[in-house]
Amino acid sequence: MTDALLSVEGLTKAYPGVVANDDVSFAVASGEVHALLGENGAGKSTLVKMIYGLVRPDAGQMHLSGKPHAPASPKEARAAGVAMVFQHFSLFDALDVAENVALGMETPPPRRTLARRIREMSEAYGLPLDPGRIVGDLSAGERQRVEIIRCLLQSPRLLIMDEPTSVLTPQEVRILFATLEKLSSEGTAILYISHKLEEIRTLCDGATILRQGRVVGSCTPAEKSAAELAEMMVGSTLSAPKRARHEAGEVALEIRGLSLPPAHAFGTPLRDISLTLRKGEVLGIGGVAGNGQDELLAALSGEMRSPAGRIELAGRDIGGLDPTGRRDLGLLTAPEERLGHAAAPDMSLTENALLTAHGRERLARHGFIDWSKARGFAERVITAFDVRTPGPENAARSLSGGNLQKFVIGREVLQRPAVLVVNQPTWGVDASAAAAIRQALLDLAAEGAAVIVISQDLDELMEISDRFAALNEGRLSDPRPAEGLSVEEIGLMLGGAHDLERPGGDRPAARPASDAGAAEAHPS
Amino acid sequence: MIRLEKRPQPSAIWKTVTPLLAVILTIVAGGLMFAALGTDPVAAIRTIFWDPLFHPQYASYSRPQLLVKAGPLILIAIGLSIGFRAGIWNIGAEGQYIIGAITGAGAGLALYPSEAWWIFPMMVAAGALGGWLWAMIPAILKTHFNTNEILVSLLLVYVAENLMASMAVGALRNPEGGGFPGSRNLSQWPAASNPELIAGTGMHWGVMAAFVAVILAYVLMSRHLTGFHIQLAGQAPRAAAFAGVRPERLVVFCLGLSGALAGLAGIFEVTGPAGQLSIDFNVGYGFTAIIVAFLGRLHPAGILLAGLLMALTYIGGELASFTLGIPAAAIQSFQGMLLFFLLAVDVLTNYRIRLGRTEAAT
Structure with a gap:
């Protein structure tokens, strides 16, 4: 870590009304895995977009291997040796792996050469990938490998990874980390964006912490505890969610052998799902996205109806009721997709409050809307859940993801549900907002409501669940008490044999759940 | 750049x-x-926008025409705008307008020459029902067979036009009309006529209905849950489904409402300004109303203003082609x-x- 591969000095970028980056300086050495740590909106994305040539800085300079680095486009950045793997993949489902890789190259070699190079690269870095497979059939982890291979074929000196583990199972995370370690041992620098503190502690050599566009500190992550890192990131002490011990009450929700066809061509059918949910209980449902999470939520929300006798709420058959009817009985839901599903993007927060709350909060009489009451309810949600917005008249799409998520969850929680079902409640939400949402879910359960949390974030599920079940290809495993479950057991529950392949070496021994997502100790 | x-x-x-x-x-x-086209542009624009209201010679005739033309445009556009907000595209208001005129006139003529007071209200109801039924064809095809309501409603316009032509020379032809096509003159049958309510203004029951529709549509869209759900379905269909809106019901409601309003416009027209059913009864109000709806931002107050403006270009356009010799196609452009x-x-x-x-x- 002597000479810097990339050095950034005084980088500043302002957007109308907000300074995204203010005088940011840091350096990354060759072979270093460097973390950019910060809450949503701290300026991490803007910073790496400037390095990758997507955004031009207003002031400041960058040097790559001692030479000035001011890319006007991603093309120039790639030519200079910078590659980036985005959080959201840019792949064509209908094309195969090699075709997708070729599309990302300036001058793709002939297909046979390319296929051979993809094979070589995937073997060398332990990323098993068949160049002839159609991308639409790949798992999220395999899709990410396509993106990584696409970057590696350019032999980058600096690889930027934006929240790479958010879609991966623990096994896939391990494969990824082994690859990144191999890359760094060969001298490639890696700039790693994440807010998962444990994985940064295991993987990264150095970290730069951003808050509100400014560098507020740097550290060696392994020397700090996760709590210390979180405090640096948030600027205040985070309290871990508190759970009150409670006895499971009577049955709130019962699903018996529920099978449903997929709602659309790319959906997953639900297969013979059974579960019993008791009052005061939090049931965590894990699984990689696309294994029936959306369908399960739709079956519970009432967007998809079920045959008689499959779903009972407090002993009453609700399979045929629509969302309004189920809400009236106290079954509330919050879907994963915030914009367009849980909330209407162009509508105000007041209108979005009305969207699910008009019945239980009596915001309408005989169909006539009481707008001042609706506004009052929106304001209550905004206050109670610390939603950062100038006021309830603002459009939902003007809020950041985390703030909108707080609004969406808060809207349901404040309606005092008997059963609340949430899908990916903290996806893309910063640490303090995520903690607030989890605490709200636990408080709700403590007051006697039954809660189902569907999430890909296993740390989160282990933190708040009383029982854990896994959803895989539309099947739900038997729920087991969350306490004492090891990562390895969880991985097996999540199933999916294609996720278990691993570059060389034996399967490691079972490890405690708090290390979910972490790999072997990193040589630092 | x-x-x-x-x-x-x-x-x-x-x-x-x-x-x-x-x-x-x-x-x-x-x-x-x-x-x-070789016309003085200033004169042409003035003829279209100014002369219909203020020309010393023509204004006395053309000024009342403003409400006569704006009435059906507004009435139809209000119905269309509600569907458009929900993303339900009724392009066939022209056909529903025609059918409203046929069913309304037919219901009245069946009782000719009765002078009962309830004949006109009954014809109005029959006209609305006719437009509603005609709009139910694309609605039910859409909810049951997932057909495209744009195509079905549009094509039904041509069916309606032919139906009207056959009525004008067949079932509804004036038996005392000397064999000429066209129905009895309804505006000259007191029990069925829709007269000018205030002389020299062009105000008739259809214009009143249009104003009432503007107010009711405003209340529906801004104060009622149904209006909220309509906007929700148009902006974010998945959020609407999550909120509990049933798309099929919305299709039936929106197409039905716009069809009924178009049918109303038709019966008011045939009993008033047009006077009788004839082969060339329809003049494109149903299509122009689409422009009116969008020009008015799909908002009731906007539609009121846009309807008046479109009516002005209609009257002014006629005036311009009459006085300046501008081709009708240029006016339509x-x-x-x-x-x-x-x-x-x-x-x-x-x-x-x-x-x-x-x-x-x-």
Whole structure:
């Protein structure tokens, strides 16, 4: 870590009304895995977009291997040796792996050469990938490998990874980390964006912490505890969610052998799902996205109806009721997709409050809307859940993801549900907002409501669940008490044999759940 | 370099300014077109926008025409706008208008020459029912077989036109009309006529109905849950399903309502200004109302103003082709430009224009 591969000095970028980056300086050495740590909106994305040539800085300079680095486009950045793997993949489902890789190259070699190079690269870095497979059939982890291979074929000196583990199972995370370690041992620098503190502690050599566009500190992550890192990131002490011990009450929700066809061509059918949910209980449902999470939520929300006798709420058959009817009985839901599903993007927060709350909060009489009451309810949600917005008249799409998520969850929680079902409640939400949402879910359960949390974030599920079940290809495993479950057991529950392949070496021994997502100790 | 940047939320100012801007652009582009046709553009524009209301010679005839023409346009456009807000595209209001006229007139003529007071109200109800039934054809085909309501409703216009032609020479032909096509003159049958309520204004029951529709539509869209759900379904269909809106019910409601209002416009027209069913009874109100709905921003108050403006271009256009010899097709192009420019400048509501270097969207 002597000479810097990339050095950034005084980088500043302002957007109308907000300074995204203010005088940011840091350096990354060759072979270093460097973390950019910060809450949503701290300026991490803007910073790496400037390095990758997507955004031009207003002031400041960058040097790559001692030479000035001011890319006007991603093309120039790639030519200079910078590659980036985005959080959201840019792949064509209908094309195969090699075709997708070729599309990302300036001058793709002939297909046979390319296929051979993809094979070589995937073997060398332990990323098993068949160049002839159609991308639409790949798992999220395999899709990410396509993106990584696409970057590696350019032999980058600096690889930027934006929240790479958010879609991966623990096994896939391990494969990824082994690859990144191999890359760094060969001298490639890696700039790693994440807010998962444990994985940064295991993987990264150095970290730069951003808050509100400014560098507020740097550290060696392994020397700090996760709590210390979180405090640096948030600027205040985070309290871990508190759970009150409670006895499971009577049955709130019962699903018996529920099978449903997929709602659309790319959906997953639900297969013979059974579960019993008791009052005061939090049931965590894990699984990689696309294994029936959306369908399960739709079956519970009432967007998809079920045959008689499959779903009972407090002993009453609700399979045929629509969302309004189920809400009236106290079954509330919050879907994963915030914009367009849980909330209407162009509508105000007041209108979005009305969207699910008009019945239980009596915001309408005989169909006539009481707008001042609706506004009052929106304001209550905004206050109670610390939603950062100038006021309830603002459009939902003007809020950041985390703030909108707080609004969406808060809207349901404040309606005092008997059963609340949430899908990916903290996806893309910063640490303090995520903690607030989890605490709200636990408080709700403590007051006697039954809660189902569907999430890909296993740390989160282990933190708040009383029982854990896994959803895989539309099947739900038997729920087991969350306490004492090891990562390895969880991985097996999540199933999916294609996720278990691993570059060389034996399967490691079972490890405690708090290390979910972490790999072997990193040589630092 | 010019580029467009998405606004965080739609601009309230531009939402109001864009229709005015579209009108100005239409006047400029239309003026150029008239000049290219060899007509003095200033005279043409003045004839279209000014003379119908203030010309010393023509205004006494054309001024009442303003409400006569605006009434059906507004009535139909109000119904269409509610569907459009929900993303349900009834393009066949012209057909529902025709069917409303046929069923309403038919129901009345069956009782000719009775003088009962309830004949006119009964004809109005029959007209609305006819338009509603005609709109139920695309609605039910859509909810049951997932057909496209744009195509079905549009094609049913041509069916309706032929039906009307056959009625005018067949079942509803005036037995005392000496074999000429066309029904009895309803405006001269007191029990069925829809007279001018205040002399010299053009105000008739249809215009009253249009004003009432404007008010009710405003209440529905801004105060009632149904209106909220209609907007929700148009903006974010998945959010609407999550809220508990049933798309099929919305299709039936919106198509039914716009069909009934178009049918009302038809029966008011046939009993009043038109006077009788004839082969050339329909003059395109159902299609022009689509322009009116968009020009009025799908908002009831906007539609009221847009309807009056479109009526003005209709009357002024006739006047211009009569006094200045401008071809009818040029007048129609002029009206089409209005919609074209409105849709074009609409971009400014959701986007702002930035001059300068390209920067990738974030």
